[in-house]
Structure formats: structure tokens, C-alpha cells
Amino acid sequence: MITMEDWVTIRNIKKHNPDIGTLTIGELLGISRNTVKRALQSEGPPEYERTKILNPAIVPFSEYIVEGLIMKKLKGSRLLSEITAKGYTGSKSAFYRYLVSLHIDQQRTYQRYETAPGEQIQFDWSPYEITINGETVKIQIFCCILGFSRYRIYEASLGSTQAEVFDALENSYAEFGGVTGRIQTDNARVFVDNASRIHFKWNEQYLALCGHYGIEPEHSLPKHPWSKGKVENSFSYLNDHFIAGNSFDSLEDFFKRLKVFQETVNTKVHTTTQKSPCELFELEKSSLAALSSSRFSSIKTESRKVTEDCLISFNGNRYSVPYVAARKTVWIKLSKGYLLEIYSQNNLLLAVHPISLEKGKIIMNKEHYANHSIERGNFNRMTELFREQFAEDLWLLDKLKEQKRINPGYHLTRIMDLAKYYPAAQMRKGFQQMNACGLYSYIFLKTCLENTVVLTSEELRVALREEKRTNVVIPDAFYNVNIKRSLTDYQLK
Numbered sequence: 001m002i003t004m005e006d007w008v009t010i011r012n013i014k015k016h017n018p019d020i021g022t023l024t025i026g027e028l029l030g031i032s033r034n035t036v037k038r039a040l041q042s043e044g045p046p047e048y049e050r051t052k053i054l055n056p057a058i059v060p061f062s063e064y065i066v067e068g069l070i071m072k073k074l075k076g077s078r079l080l081s082e083i084t085a086k087g088y089t090g091s092k093s094a095f096y097r098y099l100v101s102l103h104i105d106q107q108r109t110y111q112r113y114e115t116a117p118g119e120q121i122q123f124d125w126s127p128y129e130i131t132i133n134g135e136t137v138k139i140q141i142f143c144c145i146l147g148f149s150r151y152r153i154y155e156a157s158l159g160s161t162q163a164e165v166f167d168a169l170e171n172s173y174a175e176f177g178g179v180t181g182r183i184q185t186d187n188a189r190v191f192v193d194n195a196s197r198i199h200f201k202w203n204e205q206y207l208a209l210c211g212h213y214g215i216e217p218e219h220s221l222p223k224h225p226w227s228k229g230k231v232e233n234s235f236s237y238l239n240d241h242f243i244a245g246n247s248f249d250s251l252e253d254f255f256k257r258l259k260v261f262q263e264t265v266n267t268k269v270h271t272t273t274q275k276s277p278c279e280l281f282e283l284e285k286s287s288l289a290a291l292s293s294s295r296f297s298s299i300k301t302e303s304r305k306v307t308e309d310c311l312i313s314f315n316g317n318r319y320s321v322p323y324v325a326a327r328k329t330v331w332i333k334l335s336k337g338y339l340l341e342i343y344s345q346n347n348l349l350l351a352v353h354p355i356s357l358e359k360g361k362i363i364m365n366k367e368h369y370a371n372h373s374i375e376r377g378n379f380n381r382m383t384e385l386f387r388e389q390f391a392e393d394l395w396l397l398d399k400l401k402e403q404k405r406i407n408p409g410y411h412l413t414r415i416m417d418l419a420k421y422y423p424a425a426q427m428r429k430g431f432q433q434m435n436a437c438g439l440y441s442y443i444f445l446k447t448c449l450e451n452t453v454v455l456t457s458e459e460l461r462v463a464l465r466e467e468k469r470t471n472v473v474i475p476d477a478f479y480n481v482n483i484k485r486s487l488t489d490y491q492l493k
Contacts, residue, residue, distance in 0.1 A: 010036055011039065013028070022040070055090050055094040057088060058088075060088075060188075061086065062098070063186070063220050064082075064083060064186050065083065065098065068082070069099075069102065072235075072236055076095070076099050080092065085126075114147075115147035116287075117148045117286075118148070118180050118289070119147060119148065119180055119181055119287075120180050120181070121146060121147065121180045121183045122183075123143070124143060124235070125141060126141060128140075128239070130246070130248060130254060131246075132249070132254065137251075139156055139254075140156065141154060141155070141156045141238065142155040142156065142169075143234045145234060146176070146284060147180070147184075148287075149273075149284045150277040151176075151280065152266065154258050155167075155172060156255060156258060157334065157338075158338070158355065162190040162203075164334055166296060167334060167335060169209070171335075173213065174291065176288060178289055178291055179214070179289050180288060181289070182217075183210065183215050183216070183217055184219070184220065185217070191217070208296070212292055212296045237265070251357065252338065255337065266278045302332050303330065303331055306327060309326075310322070310323050311362065312330065312332070312342065314332060314355075315355070315359075316359035317360065318362045319342070319351070319363045320351065320365050322351065322368045325342075325344065325350055330344060330345070331345070334355075338355050339354060340352070351365065364384070379409035379412055382416055383397060389419060390419075390427070392428075395435075396434070399435070399440045400412055411441055411442045418449060429448075430445045433448045
């Protein structure tokens with residue numbers, strides 16, 4: 001390529017020597033005759049053109065980016081966040097260079113592609129930030145839509161791992177009541193191992209899932225924005241009519257309202273078909289293939305060892321299982337995005353817990369400990385129950401461990417049993433009496449509560465004898481309290 005300096009020199013020589021030939025100029029400057037000709041014929045100085053090489057990290061998402069720009073008219077920042085959630089590992093600058101290279105300045109046209117009943121399902125997902133109980137939570141929303149009726153299913157999850165994506169797909173199939181002949185997806189890593197046109201390769205687990213349900217997988221090609229446009233449009237509508245401006249009390253509240261929104265959308269008349277998806281879905285139902293008799297089980301890939309107190313660990317929290325599974329290995333699986341399912345080695349469902357967004361919590365189902373000795377006497381587990389009811393009296397836990405070194409869990413369990421029958425205010429008065437006398441046992445607390453937390457000195461000594469602590473010195477301050485006497489004290493002897 002000719003340099004700017006050569007271009008200027010060639011034109012100056014020719015200007016001052018009109019009769020000089022191109023061959024002579026080339027010999028003077030050490031360049032070819034054709035280069036001299038191009039310099040003289042060009043109207044402007046030479047411009048450097050950088051060789052366009054598509055970043056390998058962009059390749060799997062190029063079609064998704066083009067579709068987002070053409071059909072959804074999304075901003076670059078929105079597209080970048082969405083492909084990052086789908087596995088894009090390239091730099092921000094590489095992404096924006098690719099956007100500039102597209103030079104899409106007008107709406108492209110294409111012929112609308114319609115499908116027959118039961119022919120195709122389109123599936124995709126998108127990340128959103130929602131407000132739950134005043135806190136911002138990042139969540140993935142999946143959409144599965146039937147190509148003919150436009151009937152759609154929304155699912156959601158806290159993540160987009162392959163297990164969570166497969167779970168959303170299977171939940172959608174179950175809600176449809178059948179499957180179509182084909183499923184259309186993009187080239188996300190959970191579906192495709194290699195998105196190159198030459199060396200394209202499906203993910204083996206995804207192929208196994210499709211084989212399990214007898215559905216043929218298809219992926220969108222670059223410059224085919226219409227191939228997955230139905231599911232793409234559903235996300236912009238979801239954001240504008242449900243996500244924006246809404247807040248939720250809990251994850252469960254969000255999922256319930258998402259399903260209500262789904263029902264609303266499916267009953268609304270579609271602008272293309274001029275009929276509601278629900279109406280057309282009734283026609284499409286009979287064309288769907290029957291579901292498999294069982295779900296795709298290979299997604300249960302995580303195992304946990306149950307502790308002696310019937311708890312497993314998951315994402316910074318602990319969840320209970322029935323006592324029959326204590327010290328055994330179990331399988332865990334996320335369901336519907338906010339439920340933790342726990343299975344035995346024989347694939348028997350043992351427990352289901354809502355996932356906690358907090359950390360360091362113990363989530364227990366009391367029925368898991370019913371009619372078993374492990375139900376009583378576990379100090380750590382009973383401590384959590386005590387914290388929930390008596391957050392202002394946590395000092396009692398330290399006193400119990402200090403004075404009842406052998407078995408503090410036994411006394412704490414008995415104290416929590418008393419809390420089932422006595423008001424919290426009365427329990428706290430009892431705790432104060434225990435602290436005043438330096439006696440930290442459920443027997444002493446029980447005696448205090450039965451006497452409305454006012455004891456005579458004789459009643460105190462009885463409690464001490466039951467506790468076998470006759471050497472305890474009773475503080476003088478104890479005798480200065482108002483004593484509630486029994487009416488029998490006033491009867492004639």
C-alpha cells in the first residue's frame with residue numbers, strides 16, 4: 001500500500017514536470033509504475049484499512065447480537081450484559097468494535113416464517129435485576145414459546161447453569177403437556193460445544209436431553225433474525241409490562257406473579273394471528289408428542305453428605321432432611337429456580353426447601369425430626385430456635401454452656417419446651433430470675449414459671465434440692481422481693 005509521503009511526492013513531481021512518465025517517477029522513488037498510476041488517479045490521500053478479523057469470543061454470539069440490533073433495537077450495553085450472562089468471555093472493546101463493523105443503519109427485511117401446529121418450540125433466557133424485599137437480586141428468566149400458537153411458558157432461576165436451564169425446559173414441557181418435533185435455540189454453551197460452521201458440535205448432555213424427549217435440536221444461524229424472533233420479542237414485552245417498576249416480597253411471590261403475568265399474556269389477542277395464544281393452543285395440543293414417562297435424571301449431578309443432626313450444606317446455608325438419611329449421601333437439585341430438592345440414592349424425594357437468599361442460616365422442617373431421639377438435645381439446632389424467639393436473651397446460651405458443661409442441649413431443649421406454654425414476657429422474667437440466682441437449669445426455670453416467677457425461700461430450696469445443688473448461696477437481694485403467698489398460708493392451723 002502506498003504511503004502518504006509517497007502519494008504527496010508523486011503528485012508534486014507530476015505537477016512540476018507534466019511531461020514526465022509514470023515509469024520514470026517509479027524508478028526515481030523505487031516503486032512500481034502501477035502504484036504511481038493509482039496515486040495520480042486517486043482524488044484523495046490513501047487511507048489505512050485495518051484487516052477485519054472477527055474475535056473468536058464473538059463468534060458464538062454474532063447471530064444473537066445481529067438479531068438484537070435488527071429486531072429488538074437494543075443498545076450495545078444491553079446486548080453486552082446479555083451475552084456475558086450467556087458465557088461471553090471477550091473484552092468490552094472487542095464487543096464494541098464488532099458493533100461498529102456491522103454498520104447496521106437501516107431495518108433489514110425478511111419473509112415471516114410460520115410453523116405448523118406441533119412443529120417447533122423456541123427457547124431462550126435473559127438476565128434481569130429485580131427488587132425482593134428491598135434488596136436487588138439478579139435472576140434469569142427463561143421463555144419457551146410454541147411457534148404456531150405463540151403460547152408461552154415463563155420459568156426463572158437464580159442462575160443459568162446447565163442443570164437450571166434443563167430444569168426450566170422440562171418444567172415447560174410438563175406445563176405444555178407434550179413436546180414439538182423441533183426446538184430452536186441459540187448457540188449458548190449449555191447447548192453447543194463448538195459454534196463454528198465448519199466444526200459445529202452439539203453438547204452431549206443437551207443431545208441426551210433431546211433424545212430423552214424425542215425432539216430434534218436446531219440452532220439459529222447468523223443473519224437469520226427471523227429464526228428465533230418469537231421468543232426474542234417475548235423478553236422485551238416481559239421487561240416493559242412486568243419487570244420494570246415492580247417489587248416483590250419474596251422469591252416465591254415473584255414466581256407466583258410471573259405465572260399470573262404468563263396467563264395474562266396468553267389470553268391477550270396476538271397482533272399477528274389475531275387470536276389469543278390460549279385459543280390457538282387448544283388447536284395445537286393434539287399435535288404435541290407425548291411426554292416421556294420420567295424426567296431427564298442426569299441433571300442431578302451434585303451430592304451432599306448428611307450430618308448427624310440431619311443437615312446438608314448448600315450455598316452458605318444448611319437445610320434439614322428426614323432423620324432416616326442421617327450420615328448418608330444424598331443428591332440435590334434446583335427446581336423451579338427457588339426450590340432445593342433433596343433425593344435419596346434410590347431417587348426418592350426426601351425433602352423440598354425454598355432457597356434462602358441470606359447466608360449462614362439453618363432452614364429446618366420440624367417434621368424431619370419427629371418421633372426420633374435426635375429431635376431433642378441438639379444444642380446447635382436448639383440454639384437457632386432460641387435465637388428466633390429470644391434474640392435479646394442470648395447471654396443465657398453462654399451461661400448454660402458454662403454451668404451445664406456435660407449436656408447443655410438437654411436443658412436448652414427443655415427450656416424451649418416451656419416456651420411452648422408460657423408467654424415470651426413471662427419466660428424473660430424467668431431468665432432474669434435465673435441470672436439473679438446464678439442457677440441456669442430448666443428445673444429452676446420451671447419452678448419460677450409455675451409460681452409466676454415469684455418464689456418463697458422454701459420453694460427455692462426445693463428447687464435446689466431437685467437440682468442437687470444444696471451448697472449454692474442464695475443472694476440477700478432475693479429475700480427483698482415481693483413474695484406471693486399461697487392462700488393455704490392463711491388457713492387456721
